[in-house]
Amino acid sequence: TARLKQGLAKTRNQLGNQLASIFGGGKIDAEVYEELETILLTSDVGINATQHLLDDIKGRVKRQSLDDTVQLKAALKDALSDLLSPLEQPLATSKHQPFIIMLAGVNGAGKTTTIGKLAKQFQSEGKSVLIAAGDTFRAAAREQLQVWGERNNVHVVAQTSGDPAAVMFDAINSARAKNIDIVLADTAGRLPTQMHLMDEIAKVKRVMDKALPGAPHEVLLVLDANTGQNAVSQVKIFDDALGVTGLVLSKLDGTAKGGVIAAIAQARPIPIRYIGIGEAIDDLRPFNANEFIDAMLD
Ligand code: GDP
Numbered sequence: 001t002a003r004l005k006q007g008l009a010k011t012r013n014q015l016g017n018q019l020a021s022i023f024g025g026g027k028i029d030a031e032v033y034e035e036l037e038t039i040l041l042t043s044d045v046g047i048n049a050t051q052h053l054l055d056d057i058k059g060r061v062k063r064q065s066l067d068d069t070v071q072l073k074a075a076l077k078d079a080l081s082d083l084l085s086p087l088e089q090p091l092a093t094s095k096h097q098p099f100i101i102m103l104a105g106v107n108g109a110g111k112t113t114t115i116g117k118l119a120k121q122f123q124s125e126g127k128s129v130l131i132a133a134g135d136t137f138r139a140a141a142r143e144q145l146q147v148w149g150e151r152n153n154v155h156v157v158a159q160t161s162g163d164p165a166a167v168m169f170d171a172i173n174s175a176r177a178k179n180i181d182i183v184l185a186d187t188a189g190r191l192p193t194q195m196h197l198m199d200e201i202a203k204v205k206r207v208m209d210k211a212l213p214g215a216p217h218e219v220l221l222v223l224d225a226n227t228g229q230n231a232v233s234q235v236k237i238f239d240d241a242l243g244v245t246g247l248v249l250s251k252l253d254g255t256a257k258g259g260v261i262a263a264i265a266q267a268r269p270i271p272i273r274y275i276g277i278g279e280a281i282d283d284l285r286p287f288n289a290n291e292f293i294d295a296m297l298d
Contacts, residue, residue: 001291007277008295011258015043016297023073028061032069036076043256044228046263053079053262077293083262084289089271091218091246091286093122093182098130098175100183100208100215104201104238105222107189110250110276111135112144114222115184117276117284119154127181132171133158134204137188145186155180164188164200165207172211185216198241205242220273222248223264226255232267239268250276253283258296 005012018039022032033054040050056079057072066075093099101118105111119129131149133156135141142158149156155178157171168185175183185208187201208215221244223231231249238244247270252258261272272287 001295003282004277004285004291004295005298007253007283008258008292010254010256011043011252011296012298014256015039015259018043019073019076019297023069026069028067028069028072032072033058036072040259043259044263045259046229046232046266049083049262049266052083052266056082073297077297080262080293081290083265084272084293087265087269087272088287088289089246089273091220091273093127093217096214096217098172098180098183098212099217100172100175100185100212101218101220102185102187102205102208102216102242103220103222104187104242104244105189105248106224106234107138109189109222109224110248111186111189111222112141112148113279114220114248114250114274114276114284115145115186116148116152117281118182118184118274120152120281121284122182123152123154128179129154129182129184130171130175130178130180131156132167132183132185134164134167134171134186135188136162136164136167141186141189164204168204168208169211172208172215176212198237202241218246218273219244220246220248221270222250225249225252225257225260228255228257228260229263231260232263235264235268235270239270244268244270246271246273248272248274248276248284249287250284253277261292 022035057075060075103111122129133142133145146156159167219242221238274284275287277283
């Protein structure tokens, strides 16, 4: 948790320190709620989640007859915990073999990095991993994965033909033939302005189901926490097009916008599988709601 606290330091300095100034003691009044609202809004919690949290906190203040702002902090933590704890559902990969994970996200979100970290983590658990280089739009993305795979002894299925559907077919068939445990399937990154190209990724998903009925078993959307409220609209767009089953919130270490996690949870209650708090393998870690809230606020 020390590492998590370090990773969330920027958010804690923004959100935690501002909150400390109103949780210092004194009467709970309309002014305190207004300040709390402003702090949450300026910390990327977003309008809807801020409203939800304020209503929740006010209900707790009433029910528990709280009267001092020192007690408000616990109320906020409890409200956040109720919002985020249901999304603490670690990815379980043992139900299928191969277990096919499709990764999606806009360019630069941290997809390639996440694939590398996941591949190493699964390997260290004794699982065999295959990577499908399905981002055929960017030759650099394919080459990057191939080089990485060679260095780390992970088989990478790639094609120069530029057909992501063919890559997925090859990868899934190869994984079945070789008894691979986990397939990490990269997909074409989108620019946030190219969301209309979402149809193509949806098509790739359907192809995977044809290659192996039921696949992909997980549609993992990688979001860059730095993009704040933009991450919220990305979740909606990708979820509408693909049916996202899990989220990765990356680059939390580089931003004060960690509060966006509440906005995302409020917009779409999709399990948060992993959070990214740095460049090291272990810096991609399973999401734990209460640890996250503590690291953000204490
Ligand atoms: P992609 O375009 O979605 O594949 O994005 P990349 O995986 O190439 O990541 C873009 C940049 O973000 C790279 O420089 C990564 O090293 C960096 N990055 C990814 N995840 C994290 C993270 O959790 N923390 C930090 N600090 N950097 C990250």
